[in-house]
Amino acid sequence: MGYSALKIFKEGLFGQKGWKPVWRNPEPKPEYDVIIIGGGGHGLSTAYYLAKAHGITNVAVLEKGYLGGGNVGRNTTIVRANYLLPGNSEFYSHSLKLWEGMEQDLNYNTMMSQRGIINLFHSDGQRDAFARRGNAMINQGDDAILLDRDGVKDMLPMIDYDNVRFPIYGGLYHPRGGTARHDAVAWGYARGADQRGVDLIQNCEVTGIDIEGGVVRGVQTSRGAIRAKKVAIVVAGRSGQVAAMAGMRLPIESHVLQAFVTEGVKPILDNVVSFGMGHFYISQSDKGGLVFGGDLDFYASYAARGNLPMAEHVTDAAMTLMPSIGKARVLRSWGGIMDMSSDGSPIIDKTQTDGLYLNCGWCYGGFKAVPGSGFSYAHLIAKDVHHEPASKFRLDRFRTGRGLMDEEGTGSQHNLH
Amino acid sequence: MRLPCPLCGERDRREFYYQGHATMLDRPARDAGIDAWDDYLHNRDNIAGEVEDLWHHEAGCGAWIKVTRNTVTHEVSGAKLVNGARK
Numbered sequence: 001m002g003y004s005a006l007k008i009f010k011e012g013l014f015g016q017k018g019w020k021p022v023w024r025n026p027e028p029k030p031e032y033d034v035i036i037i038g039g040g041g042h043g044l045s046t047a048y049y050l051a052k053a054h055g056i057t058n059v060a061v062l063e064k065g066y067l068g069g070g071n072v073g074r075n076t077t078i079v080r081a082n083y084l085l086p087g088n089s090e091f092y093s094h095s096l097k098l099w100e101g102m103e104q105d106l107n108y109n110t111m112m113s114q115r116g117i118i119n120l121f122h123s124d125g126q127r128d129a130f131a132r133r134g135n136a137m138i139n140q141g142d143d144a145i146l147l148d149r150d151g152v153k154d155m156l157p158m159i160d161y162d163n164v165r166f167p168i169y170g171g172l173y174h175p176r177g178g179t180a181r182h183d184a185v186a187w188g189y190a191r192g193a194d195q196r197g198v199d200l201i202q203n204c205e206v207t208g209i210d211i212e213g214g215v216v217r218g219v220q221t222s223r224g225a226i227r228a229k230k231v232a233i234v235v236a237g238r239s240g241q242v243a244a245m246a247g248m249r250l251p252i253e254s255h256v257l258q259a260f261v262t263e264g265v266k267p268i269l270d271n272v273v274s275f276g277m278g279h280f281y282i283s284q285s286d287k288g289g290l291v292f293g294g295d296l297d298f299y300a301s302y303a304a305r306g307n308l309p310m311a312e313h314v315t316d317a318a319m320t321l322m323p324s325i326g327k328a329r330v331l332r333s334w335g336g337i338m339d340m341s342s343d344g345s346p347i348i349d350k351t352q353t354d355g356l357y358l359n360c361g362w363c364y365g366g367f368k369a370v371p372g373s374g375f376s377y378a379h380l381i382a383k384d385v386h387h388e389p390a391s392k393f394r395l396d397r398f399r400t401g402r403g404l405m406d407e408e409g410t411g412s413q414h415n416l417h
Numbered sequence: 418m419r420l421p422c423p424l425c426g427e428r429d430r431r432e433f434y435y436q437g438h439a440t441m442l443d444r445p446a447r448d449a450g451i452d453a454w455d456d457y458l459h460n461r462d463n464i465a466g467e468v469e470d471l472w473h474h475e476a477g478c479g480a481w482i483k484v485t486r487n488t489v490t491h492e493v494s495g496a497k498l499v500n501g502a503r504k
Contacts, residue, residue, distance in 0.1 A: 240463030251459035253437065254488070299418075299435045302465040302489045307418045309431045342459045398459040399451060414461070415437045 003109075022187070023194035028201050028226050032060045034381060035219055035228040037206050037242055038235040039063025041072030041182075041367065042359060044189035044200075045374025046234060046381070048106075051196035053375070054382035059198045060228075062221060064205035068186030071236050074304075074336035075367040076259050076293050078272055078283065080117050080177035081142045084133045087392030087405045088345060089140045094389040095372025096142065096176060102371060108188030110180050111286065117177035117272040118152065120159075120321075122166045126277075130172040137174065145173040158268050159322050166277050166320065177272060179283055185370055209245040209356070216246075216355040232357040232381050234373075237302065237337025239360035246353055250360065251342045251398040253414045255296045256335040257364050258306035260314065262328040264288030278317030290325060292318060296338065296364065298415070306335040338364050342398060343412040345405035348377050349395040350384070357381055358395060363417060421496045424478045436471040438462070439483050442499065465489050471499065 011018050034050060036043045039061045050056045063069075081096035083089045103110055121130050127146075134144035152171045153161065161168045194200055201223070208220035209231060218227035235242050237254045264287050274281040279295035294314035297306045311333060319326055341347060341361030346369070348359045359377045362369055376390035397403040398412070410416040418430040438461055445453040467487050474480045481499040486492070 238465075240461065241465060244462075249456065249460040249462065251461070252463055253461050254463055254465075299430075299486075300438065300463070300468065300470065300488050301491065303491050307430060307491070309429075399455040413458070415435055 022191045023200055026199045026201065028060060028204065028221070028223055029199065031218070031227040032199070033058040033228070034230045034232060035059075035226060036061045036232045036234060037219070038233070039067045039190075039200060039202065040070045040234070040236060041068065041186050041189070041370035042236070042362075042373045042377070043234045044068070044186055044193060045370050046232060046359070046377045047193040047198045047200075047374075048189045048196070049375045049378035050382060051193055051198055054378060056382055057197035059193075060226065061193070061198060061200050062204045062206055062219070062226075063200070063202045064222075066202050067190050067200060068183055071336045071338075071366055072186045072370065073183055074259070074334055075182055076281070076283070076291050077179040077182045077367060078117070078177070078281070079112070079180050079368045080174055081140070081368075082117065082119070082133065082137055082144065082172070082174045082177065083407060084136045085405050085407055087403070088407055089136060090389045091372055091376070091393070092368065093140045093142050094375070095369055098371035098375060099180065099368075100176070102185070102188070106188040106192050108184065108191065110184045110188055112178070112180045113286075114176050114178040115271050115283075117174045117274065118147070118155065118171040119174075119274045119276060120152070120171045121169050122277055123169060127169055134172050143174060143176050145175065147171045147173050155271060156269070156273060158324050159273070160320070163320055166275075179272060179285075182367060189370075189374070206242065206245070209242075211246060211353050211356070214352075214354055216353050230355045230357065230381055232359065232377065234359040234377065236339045236360065236362065236366060239339045239358075243358065246351065246356055248351060252360055253300050253340050254302055255298070255338050255340050256301035256303055256306050257293065257296050257338050258310055258314070258333055258335045259291070259293040260311070260330050260333045261285070261292075262290040262325070263331050265290065265325075265328055268324070273321075275317060275321045278320055280314060280317035280321060282318065282322070289331065290328060296340070297335075302337055304335050304337055306333075338362075340414065340417055342414045342417070343404045343406045344408055344410075344417040346373070346393050347395050348373065348380060348386075348390045348393040350380070351395070418491055418493065420472060420482070420484055420493055422474050422477060422480065422482060423496060423498050424480055425474065428474070428477055432474060432476040433472040434475045436473060439469040439471050441471055442483075467494070
């Protein structure tokens with residue numbers, strides 16, 4: 001379907017009755033080449049790249065609710081490639097390149113806005129750590145600029161530079177980072193997959209995974225049994241439950257992460273800003289709302305809503321960094337269920353069952369990975385070989401201890417990420 | 418969320434440090450093998466529903482407690498001291 005100013009104008013005159021659904025609503029077929037469990041950002045992009053890059057179109061995406069109703073609709077829309085460790089660095093670098101070509105590729109406006117990300121620092125030691133991170137980003141071929149205090153001041157006039165505990169020493173600026181319209185990303189991939197013949201099946205909950213002699217045969221669902229040659233799990237916070245259907249226990253704990261948005265205000269913040277010492281980050285949406293968040297509530301949860309102590313902590317940090325926004329009223333707050341791996345890095349791998357694949361462990365960073373994760377997962381499913389940029393996201397690194405990617409340097413332990 | 422410390426009574430969640438699922442109490446033997454240690458350190462049942470997890474009353478009496486809590490509703494239905502809870 002084409003969107004144009006003329007079409008919008010005409011629909012405005014005639015009660016918006018001429019729009020048609022942009023994807024089909026098919027009944028499940030008895031058998032597919034590939035079944036993808038989970039119709040979120042990662043599942044939909046996996047389906048899209050299976051069809052587009054590998055010509056595999058006899059594919060179903062099974063979604064227990066509605067498309068894009070999980071974390072892809074609940075995040076704070078930040079896109080970046082500012083990782084330090086080999087394994088993560090090349091993956092997010094690849095993903096950012098896909099973001100940059102996404103609108104042309106999908107012919108869909110995902111409102112990709114490379115407004116730049118600034119990570120603030122407050123001491124000489126932290127400056128050294130950010131200089132090191134910036135060098136790692138440049139070595140990877142991405143962009144990083146170390147700003148001093150005046151450099152940050154030119155860009156962010158609205159923050160408090162002389163907080164007694166956290167004076168601003170400077171910031172690490174990542175110009176190609178930014179934000180994108182999260183729902184549009186899911187819809188763009190959904191439309192692209194549907195156009196190529198993928199069946200997007202909503203209200204279809206997977207209740208079992210059929211395995212015979214170590215080989216996957218299909219799935220049981222709330223809409224009947226469906227056979228498949230390959231089954232790919234990509235269900236974020238619900239990874240533990242779905243993997244259990246295949247007899248697996250994962251190195252994953254599901255935690256709740258909250259986010260907040262204020263009423264719309266005039267433009268005061270051009271970039272995405274992170275205040276790591278306060279566990280706080282903020283950006284301003286195109287509608288003017290200040291979108292911000294903090295750290296996990298730090299207890300296992302599937303509630304998709306948090307508790308007040310973390311809301312208080314996050315708003316404390318907001319007032320420390322930007323006292324000027326103190327009178328902005330918070331319109332909404334919400335929580336998403338994060339699939340926290342014990343080293344804080346993701347998993348894209350085969351499993352002990354032939355034909356069963358696993359994609360999870362995105363922690364609180366899944367949104368920026370949507371295109372890269374789908375691309376690399378589709379590559380693994382189609383060719384049974386790891387895609388090079390995602391080749392270190394192995395499931396067995398926890399068991400062996402080799403190749404753990406502890407990006408925060410806190411230790412590979414569940415309660416520390 | 419308030420947690421019922423057996424020594425102090427109901428206290429605010431902010432007084433407690435969260436350690437994780439109570440499987441952390443079942444430490445394997447030194448020679449139990451790589452799979453047992455992998456299960457202990459990393460792998461979790463990750464239940465949506467009633468779970469038992471470990472909290473440290475660090476800003477209170479200092480006790481380690483085992484809390485019975487629902488991960489879907491955040492309802493807390495009980496807590497006991499780890500020393501008493503341990504087999």
